[in-house]
Amino acid sequence: MAKPMTKTQLVAALAEEMGSDKKSAAAALDAVTSIITREVAGGGAVTLPDVGKIYCRERPARMVRNPATGEQIHKEADKVVKMTISKKLKDSVNG
Template identity: 80%
Template sequence: MATKPMTKAALVAALAEKTDMDKKSAGAALDAVVAIITEEVSGGGAVTLPGVGKIYCRERPERMVRNPATGEQMKKDADKVVKMTIAKALKDSVNG
């Protein structure tokens, strides 16, 4: 059975404990990292988090999709999606 994901408050507390910072500073540091990643990826760039993975934006072309409720085919415009490739080190730590 899966456990609940770590909340932001729990992540800030763990970060504060690991770095000997107070929770307010750790929260500000986490918010700054998230803002930097968001800015870079939304601008078309990519961010590599060593040991975690690479976050990047990918463009999807225009395509035909099917409405599952009615079965009707319709055209979906081109859009962008955020993707993440997981680092081998993280995969290996999870699997063994």
């Protein structure tokens, strides 16, 4: 598996794709990240066209097992961030 793209590499690629400077690209990336974070934290969802949908899901309280001791403990309800990948992206990776 290839190494993940760093933020610096992503900003550089975004600047090249947009035909602008890295400062503008970094500001655009930070703005998109901020919007996604705010929307998902508020219980909403964000769809990135041709990429996927990012959303928050609530997990109910449940009993879990400590793997070290085997002891059953109660875990409170919590929220997790999920992402569903679009069919177009899946097909481009597999095609």
